[in-house]
Amino acid sequence: MSSVKDIDKGIVLKLYETMLKIRLFEETESRIYKSGEQEGFVHLYIGQEAIASGVCANLNKDDYITSTHRGHGHVIAKGADLGKMMAELYLRQDGYCLGRSGSLHIADVSIGILGANGIVGDGNPIALGAGYSIMLRKTKQVCVSFFGDGASNQGTFHESANMAAAWSLPVIFVLEKNLIGCGVESRDVFQCDVLREIGKRRGAAYGMPGFDVDGNDIVEVYLAAKKAVGRARKGEGPTLLACATYRQRAHWEGDIDVRDEAEKAEWFKKDPIDRIEKQMIEEKILTEDGIKSYRDRIQKMVDDAVKFARKSPHPKPEDALLYVYK
Amino acid sequence: MYREAIREAMVEEMKKDKYLFLIGEDIGKYGGEFRVSGDMVNIFGVDRVRDAPISEQGQIGLGVGASVTGCRAIVEIPFCDFMPMCADQIVNQAAKFYYMFGGQASVPMVIRTKIGGFIGGSEQHSQCLESWFTNVPGLKAVIPSTPYDAKGLLKTAINDPNPVICFENAYLYPMKGPVPEEEYTIPLGVADVKREGKDITVIATSYMVWKSLEVAEKLAKEGISVEVVDPRSLVPLDKETILNSVKKTGKVLIVNEAPIQGSTSGEFAAIIADEGFEYLEAPIKRVGAKWAPIPNPSVLEDYVLPSNDDIEKAIRQLL
Numbered sequence: 001m002s003s004v005k006d007i008d009k010g011i012v013l014k015l016y017e018t019m020l021k022i023r024l025f026e027e028t029e030s031r032i033y034k035s036g037e038q039e040g041f042v043h044l045y046i047g048q049e050a051i052a053s054g055v056c057a058n059l060n061k062d063d064y065i066t067s068t069h070r071g072h073g074h075v076i077a078k079g080a081d082l083g084k085m086m087a088e089l090y091l092r093q094d095g096y097c098l099g100r101s102g103s104l105h106i107a108d109v110s111i112g113i114l115g116a117n118g119i120v121g122d123g124n125p126i127a128l129g130a131g132y133s134i135m136l137r138k139t140k141q142v143c144v145s146f147f148g149d150g151a152s153n154q155g156t157f158h159e160s161a162n163m164a165a166a167w168s169l170p171v172i173f174v175l176e177k178n179l180i181g182c183g184v185e186s187r188d189v190f191q192c193d194v195l196r197e198i199g200k201r202r203g204a205a206y207g208m209p210g211f212d213v214d215g216n217d218i219v220e221v222y223l224a225a226k227k228a229v230g231r232a233r234k235g236e237g238p239t240l241l242a243c244a245t246y247r248q249r250a251h252w253e254g255d256i257d258v259r260d261e262a263e264k265a266e267w268f269k270k271d272p273i274d275r276i277e278k279q280m281i282e283e284k285i286l287t288e289d290g291i292k293s294y295r296d297r298i299q300k301m302v303d304d305a306v307k308f309a310r311k312s313p314h315p316k317p318e319d320a321l322l323y324v325y326k
Numbered sequence: 327m328y329r330e331a332i333r334e335a336m337v338e339e340m341k342k343d344k345y346l347f348l349i350g351e352d353i354g355k356y357g358g359e360f361r362v363s364g365d366m367v368n369i370f371g372v373d374r375v376r377d378a379p380i381s382e383q384g385q386i387g388l389g390v391g392a393s394v395t396g397c398r399a400i401v402e403i404p405f406c407d408f409m410p411m412c413a414d415q416i417v418n419q420a421a422k423f424y425y426m427f428g429g430q431a432s433v434p435m436v437i438r439t440k441i442g443g444f445i446g447g448s449e450q451h452s453q454c455l456e457s458w459f460t461n462v463p464g465l466k467a468v469i470p471s472t473p474y475d476a477k478g479l480l481k482t483a484i485n486d487p488n489p490v491i492c493f494e495n496a497y498l499y500p501m502k503g504p505v506p507e508e509e510y511t512i513p514l515g516v517a518d519v520k521r522e523g524k525d526i527t528v529i530a531t532s533y534m535v536w537k538s539l540e541v542a543e544k545l546a547k548e549g550i551s552v553e554v555v556d557p558r559s560l561v562p563l564d565k566e567t568i569l570n571s572v573k574k575t576g577k578v579l580i581v582n583e584a585p586i587q588g589s590t591s592g593e594f595a596a597i598i599a600d601e602g603f604e605y606l607e608a609p610i611k612r613v614g615a616k617w618a619p620i621p622n623p624s625v626l627e628d629y630v631l632p633s634n635d636d637i638e639k640a641i642r643q644l645l
Contacts, residue, residue: 129388323428325424
């Protein structure tokens with residue numbers, strides 16, 4: 001396990017802030033959603049914060065990411081505006097997608113967020129395309145594709161990984177191994193050794209470096225992503241970064257959960273935010289009061305986002321016909 | 327030649343924009359399965375004329391991703407029979423990106439594919455699946471029947487900021503026709519009256535335009551005047567030209583190489599029945615393939631696919 005001593009204190013605090021932003025946003029969203037105030041569905045990122053935060057901390061504004069149905073974490077970590085996100089969850093006009101698409105499709109192309117995707121695995125070819133574009137335009141940008149172990153069984157992963165490696169494209173494939181795809185547990189649909197070392201084995205299969213990291217260890221994720229992003233920027237090609245983590249809530253908020261309670265309890269002990277808070281206190285990076293003030297400040301940011309969203313008007317019916325074609 | 331006109335369109339546009347590229351199976355070294363791309367890889371290099379692995383979903387997705395990040399992709403799917411394999415990226419990504427993300431970025435890509443039999447290609451290489459993609463808001467589709475139309479429409483499609491599917495035809499690739507030396511384009515959504523007439527309107531697409539013209543020429547000797555209307559563009563569709571023709575003749579035959587049921591012919595017929603009802607002097611008739619996959623030997627293929635005799639018989643029945 002890595003330690004917060006391995007990286008600069010300023011970066012530790014920045015990473016912690018991002019993880020907290022995600023966690024508090026998601027917990028607030030959970031309360032709002034369960035109260036019945038919003039239409040639609042939400043798929044919460046709670047428990048996986050270290051991955052989005054650790055990876056995106058290595059990205060610049062003009063780098064790209066593709067995200068998933070469980071994408072709030074990715075887009076917050078990449079710098080999305082909390083107000084516009086919340087307004088989109090409320091399906092209001094000031095939302096990122098003008099209130100027409102909701103949680104599943106948050107996007108901010110101006111900061112490289114090429115959209116959260118509702119078709120599992122479809123982000124991989126799009127990330128491949130962004131990588132191809134970077135190569136053609138000869139810039140030093142990179143593209144990160146976030147996807148799950150479930151999605152890695154989709155043919156799109158195979159095709160994208162193969163092409164990215166064949167052409168040495170600057171794509172970082174971040175596989176969030178949370179051991180479940182909606183209601184199918186990964187142990188039932190993978191050969192067990194492959195699942196255990198999916199980064200190493202599947203990376204090797206395509207001819208790219210592949211790593212299996214503790215996805216709930218923010219420092220380990222940050223450092224592994226730093227290497228992978230560095231490789232891509234230098235033109236050394238793609239990397240597969242498999243990050244072991246756990247989805248703390250059900251597939252969609254309010255859904256049933258097929259998983260074993262004892263297994264869940266074990267994983268909750270490895271909560272990425274509990275871990276870093278404990279380490280920061282041990283290493284005297286923050287005191288308990290310091291942590292509380294971070295939490296209060298960020299909760300206020302989230303609350304302001306909710307206020308912004310609630311004030312935003314609903315879309316007009318005829319707005320449904322806008323932007324079919326440019 | 328039709329295939330040369332298509333190549334010219336791509337070469338001209340790729341010379342203007344260094345971030346416009348072509349990708350697909352066999353389009354590079356091999357010169358294209360229908361010899362459309364030819365020696366383009368020698369002109370533009372392997373980065374811009376990219377031989378792809380057999381990964382159609384990946385290729386289309388690559389096109390989408392590149393087209394929303396400062397480049398533009400032309401993806402060649404050599405047989406429309408392979409389109410079901412990548413229909414997800416076409417329908418759920420390319421067609422939806424602009425709308426779904428509230429207008430943040432459009433997808434200026436072109437997907438070129440071929441439809442059509444009469445090539446002994448058998449069941450999995452001879453289909454006409456264009457109607458699958460004309461029911462998806464966000465996509466556009468063109469279906470050129472001549473070299474002139476192919477070049478003009480493709481140039482417009484390449485410069486359209488939306489995803490456009492260009493349905494080429496296998497049988498038409500070697501067909502010759504006049505193409506201007508000077509640069510020109512054809513707008514989407516404008517049909518072409520390929521032959522003027524007054525007794526009956528035949529609406530035909532792709533290779534069926536040629537067959538309808540052959541039949542019209544033959545019937546002209548008997549004093550029967552057939553007007554052949556080629557929509558050229560399926561989405562957007564030029565309803566006005568179609569309805570003006572129906573107004574003129576009062577009788578309509580729609581000819582499509584695909585099986586009648588579920589083909590674009592039904593869409594044309596419904597528009598005419600709805601908005602041109604007052605002009606009709608007879609029911610709208612359709613000619614298309616018989617309801618079977620396309621078999622290989624000519625004795626079977628020619629039976630299933632529409633023939634000049636089928637078209638002629640239908641015209642006579644209407645008159």
